[in-house]
Amino acid sequence: MSRVAKKTAARKSLTDVIRIRGARQNNLKGIDLDLPLGKLNVITGPSGSGKSSLAFDTIYAEGQRRYVETFSPYTRQFFERMDKPKVDSIEGIPPAIAIEQVNNMRSTRSTVGTITEINDYLKMLFPRLAEATCPSCHRPVRPESPESILNELLNAHAGKQALILFPVAVPKDAVTADFAAFLQAQGFLRVWLYGNVIRLDEADALKGRKLPAQVMVVQDRVVLEAKQRARVSEALEAALRYGKGKVAASIEDETLHFSTDWSCADCGITLPAPTPGLFSFNSPIGACPTCRGFGRTLGLDMGKAIPNESLSINQGLVRPFQGSTYGESQLDLEKAARKRGVDIHKAFEDYSAEDRKWLIEGTRDDPEDAYNRGEWYGVRGFFKWQESRSYKMHVRVFLSRYRAYTECGDCGGGRLKKEAYNFRIGTHTIADLSRLPVDELHPLVQSWPIKASDHVATMLRGEIASRISYMDRAGLGYLNLDRQTRTLSGGELQRVNLTTCL
Structure with a gap:
């Protein structure tokens, strides 16, 4: 041949x-x-x-x-x-038409978890079982009561002497002498400052000392023993009242912090109370403010703006800069690259991480400021400028070529506010549970420890487990609760609906 x-x-x-x-x-x-x-x-x-x-x-x-x-x-x-x-x-694919089995679910908010009502039970069970951690120091966060604080101090530090303290915020630009006089007028004579007890009624007690953002005031000096229980309890209650729910105990070389609300006593970060709404992406309380609970945002797809990373700048790396319309931006990029010492003949994929970030993000957070200073405003800055001109039809058409739905950068596709991810059952957030296949989620739900006296939590877990069990037995063990209903096949949707009916 x-x-x-x-x-x-x-x-x-x-x-x-x-x-x-x-x-x-x-x-x-x-x-x-x-x-x-x-x-x-x-x-x-x-x-x-x-x-x-x-x-x-x-x-x-x-x-x-x-x-x-x-x-x-x-x-x-x-x-x-x-x-x-x-x-x-x-x-070899030709133009196509399709006649599909009808699935009337078109909302991206409709998921396997919502139509089976598993999400409804999860959001009610999560506040009962989840434990909170501080996003800064990662220590457990839980609301304390005067009784629980008292028991912890007496059990863990019996026989030791303790200073019961409460925080008082120092006003901005406050004069040290005036602040000391204010505390004395309220009846407080001692403060805990820089590891020492300082009496405010002594002459020049705070002279030359710079006050921090908050000062720990001494409520009482007590001995942590059973016969002093009433006095310690009284001191804690008074300190919590003056400290607006926050109290500390200085014991030897250690200072323990406590709070009666969902606050990290060490960092001062306050978490929202774990209510069902916080764990629902269909609620304004819990939905991610960036994507509004959809998990995806419509924005710049950098893969469309820079489709071929093997190209160099002078070979037309940035697609929208090619041609006469926005050719000025190509010249700006080449000029800025030479000034920075970036090789315009080098493939983008071979750039260092720092140079890649520079090309995409620019030199400043404000692209207009960078442009006015003669600096590189970044590919992303170029599109921000275009967004400001989107009232023009041809600009909207241009932008549509480089847009795509991408995973929300703030919630990671989990649809919830960041605060919701500070609550976990074991090691799993509620978004983690929604991403697990049903056949993996079922044994995990069964393993959650619940007190025998908590009948509501027992009932909620039973409802979740029974629905998940049926889905698994119906051959849907590979699905996860976050799967959008509109992507299910006709047979899958029918079996998912049976889960709710049965």
Whole structure:
């Protein structure tokens, strides 16, 4: 066979099939297959095996996406945006149409956890079982009572002498002498400052000393023993009253801090009370303020702005800078790179982490300030400037080429406020539990320790466990509670709905 004939045969073989490599959409696990064109192809298998993910979310989505991209940017804005499927490559795919089994769930807020009501039970159980940790020092945070503080001091430090202290905030620009006089007028004569007890009624007691942001006032000096229980209790209650829920005990070389609210007594960071609303992304109390509980945000996709990292700056690394419209930004980048000593002939993938960040983020947080100073404003700064001009139609069309839904940077896709992640059952936040496959979540829920007297928590755990157990027995053990309902196949959705009904 001649060389021309071989090339023709090879080209024909490529165009006779849809060649799919590494399909990983939803349930698919790196599928490779060739589908003949012009033939009737049947994709069959048990419910949830990935038929719809292959046919609709991969083949149809890619065919439709490529077809829509042949139109002008103005025309494309009227078409439904199709997300690029998770696949290594698809070759030989023609334009596609699809008739799909009806799944009326279109809201991105509807998940497996919400329609099975498991999320509702979880958000009520979590405040009962979760333990809080300080986001700064990672120490346990729990509200104390005067009785619990008293018992801890008497049990752990019996026989020792202690100073019962409470904090008083020092006003900004306060005069030391005036502040000392204020405390004396309130009846307090001693403060704990820089590791020493200082009497305020002594002449020049605080002279030459700089006051910190808050001063620990001595409420009483007590001995931690059973016969002094009434006095210690009285001192703690008074200190908590004056300290607005915060108290400290200085024992030998150690200072113990306590708080009656959800505050870290060491760092002063206050956590919100663990209410059901805090653990619900459908509640304004718990929803991430950035993505509003959706878990994703529409913004700049740097992969579209810099699609090929093997290119250098002078080879057209930044796609939007190519052409006459925004060619000035290309010149600005080259000028700034030379000034910084960055090689414009070097591939972007070979840049240091510092230079990569400089190119993308610029030299200053305010891109307009950087531009006015003749400094590099960054690729991201360029798009921020474009956002300020989005009242123009052609700018909105331009921006749409480089936008995509990406995981929310603030909540990590968990949909909740950062404060909710300070509460855990064991090592898991509620977002962690929502990401676990059902077959892994079931034994974990069963292992949660619950007091026999807590009948409400026992009931809530039972409801969660029974629903998860049914989903597992119905062959849905691979799903997680965070899976969007609109991505389920018809069979999967029917079985998920049965979980609620039964």
